Amino acid sequence: MSSSTATPLDNPPVLRLLNVESAYGPIKAIRGVSLQVRKGEIATVLGSNGAGKTTILKTISGILDPRKGSVEFKGLDITAKDPAFIVQQGLLHVPEGREVFPLLSVRDNLLMGAYTRRDRDGVARDMEMVYAYFPILKERSHQDAGLLSGGQQQMLAISRALMANPDLILLDEPSLGLSPKLTKEIFEIVVRINRERGTTILLVEQNANMALNASDYGYVLENGRIVMEDTCARLREKEDIKEFYLGLKETGVRGERRWKKKKTWR
Numbered sequence: 001m002s003s004s005t006a007t008p009l010d011n012p013p014v015l016r017l018l019n020v021e022s023a024y025g026p027i028k029a030i031r032g033v034s035l036q037v038r039k040g041e042i043a044t045v046l047g048s049n050g051a052g053k054t055t056i057l058k059t060i061s062g063i064l065d066p067r068k069g070s071v072e073f074k075g076l077d078i079t080a081k082d083p084a085f086i087v088q089q090g091l092l093h094v095p096e097g098r099e100v101f102p103l104l105s106v107r108d109n110l111l112m113g114a115y116t117r118r119d120r121d122g123v124a125r126d127m128e129m130v131y132a133y134f135p136i137l138k139e140r141s142h143q144d145a146g147l148l149s150g151g152q153q154q155m156l157a158i159s160r161a162l163m164a165n166p167d168l169i170l171l172d173e174p175s176l177g178l179s180p181k182l183t184k185e186i187f188e189i190v191v192r193i194n195r196e197r198g199t200t201i202l203l204v205e206q207n208a209n210m211a212l213n214a215s216d217y218g219y220v221l222e223n224g225r226i227v228m229e230d231t232c233a234r235l236r237e238k239e240d241i242k243e244f245y246l247g248l249k250e251t252g253v254r255g256e257r258r259w260k261k262k263k264t265w266r
């Protein structure tokens with residue numbers, strides 16, 4: 001009898017990308033990306049500026065139609081489907097830069113996240129659930145979302161996705177422009193949401209340290225191609241990951257840490 005406990009890594013995939021290629025006019029942004037996200041796991045795609053992380057998420061959520069390849073969610077082919085249809089299947093995208101509705105209250109932003117739902121009691125329960133994860137949103141519930149800080153807007157964007165009661169959340173660089181302390185707080189809550197609610201998460205990040213600690217499985221994206229994949233436990237130990245993405249190499253010719261080239265938003 002094996003005493004090992006099951007991990008999400010044993011679960012079947014809920015999302016599958018096969019040889020996906022997406023472009024902006026003549027610019028090929030991703031070139032044959034294949035990846036899968038298992039039910040109940042946090043998967044991460046690491047990559048520096050311009051690697052194609054956001055493009056992968058836009059292609060999954062139907063904002064951008066791929067030139068080649070396919071996207072499958074819960075066994076359904078969602079390649080190039082309408083974004084609203086994809087949301088209805090339970091796949092929610094928290095975009096880079098949050099994109100909350102600045103002139104709507106915090107509460108109304110949350111209700112927008114639940115627009116496809118008919119179960120009023122469930123919506124009310126989930127509103128209390130997100131307020132429990134992020135108490136500051138309850139305090140600010142009647143304030144315009146545009147008045148929130150960057151970190152609070154990130155919390156609201158994640159909460160708005162949760163209000164749809166999703167099976168899968170795509171999370172685009174939640175650390176963008178946030179202090180290390182706030183980033184840590186938000187990552188802790190994302191992990192709690194995953195563990196407590198079983199929500200599957202695909203996280204794209206430049207902050208490899210945070211992402212590798214929070215996630216089960218990781219892909220490394222360079223110039224639109226996946227160049228490495230493994231469990232995060234193993235990725236954290238790989239020398240080139242330590243060197244290029246975690247900046248842990250003590251000596252060497254490459255003094256620059258790529259993560260420092262991070263842009264900030266607003």
Ligand SMILES: Nc1ncnc2c1ncn2[C@@H]1O[C@H](COP(=O)(O)OP(=O)(O)OP(=O)(O)O)[C@@H](O)[C@H]1O
Pocket residue numbers: 024027028029047048049050051052053054055056096206
């Ligand atoms: N709307 C666009 N029009 C033209 N080119 C674009 C557009 N959006 C992205 N690109 C290009 O596609 C490539 C991938 O961009 P993408 O935004 O997916 O990268 P990213 O990994 O999310 O980067 P970052 O970490 O800076 O957010 C880059 O070369 C970028 O310049």
Ligand SMILES: [Mg+2]
Pocket residue numbers: 053054055096172173
């Ligand atoms: Mg991006």
